[in-house]
Amino acid sequence: MIEPWLFVAICVAGGLGAALRYSVDAAITPRLGGSFPLATAVINVSGSFGLGLLVGAAASAGIPAEWLLVGGGGLMGGYTTFSTASLEAVRLAQKGRYLPAIAYVLGVVVLAVASASLGIAVGSAL
Known part of the structure; x- marks a missing residue:
C-alpha cells in the first residue's frame, strides 16, 4: 500500500507537471x-x-524510489501527454x-526515445 504522503506528493507533482x-x-x-502540433511534440520530447x-x-x-515516483510518475507524467499527441496525429489525418x-507520429516517437536515452546517459554521469 502506498504511503499517504507519497500519494499526495505524486498528485501535487502531477498537477505541477x-x-x-x-x-x-x-x-x-x-x-x-x-497548423502543426509542434508544442505537444516539444513537450513529449523534453519530458522524455x-x-x-x-x-x-x-x-x-541512489535516489530513493519514492522520489523517482514523484518526479517521474508525478511531474513528468503530468507534463507529457501521449493522448494529446495521438489525438493531434488523428486530427492531421482527418484533415x-x-x-x-505520419511524420509527426514517427518523429515524436524516435525523438522521444532518443531524448530518453540521452537523459539516462546524462543523468548517469551526474
Whole structure:
C-alpha cells in the first residue's frame, strides 16, 4: 500500500507537471500557429529527456524510489501527454494531411526515445 504522503506528493507533482505543460504549450502555439502540433511534440520530447535524466540520476546517485515516483510518475507524467499527441496525429489525418501525420507520429516517437536515452546517459554521469 502506498504511503499517504507519497500519494499526495505524486498528485501535487502531477498537477505541477500539467501546469508546466499548459505553460509550454501557451508559449509555443501562439508564436508558431496551430497548423502543426509542434508544442505537444516539444513537450513529449523534453519530458522524455526529463524522465530519462531522473532515471539515470536515480540509478547513479541512489535516489530513493519514492522520489523517482514523484518526479517521474508525478511531474513528468503530468507534463507529457501521449493522448494529446495521438489525438493531434488523428486530427492531421482527418484533415487529409497524411504525410505530416505520419511524420509527426514517427518523429515524436524516435525523438522521444532518443531524448530518453540521452537523459539516462546524462543523468548517469551526474
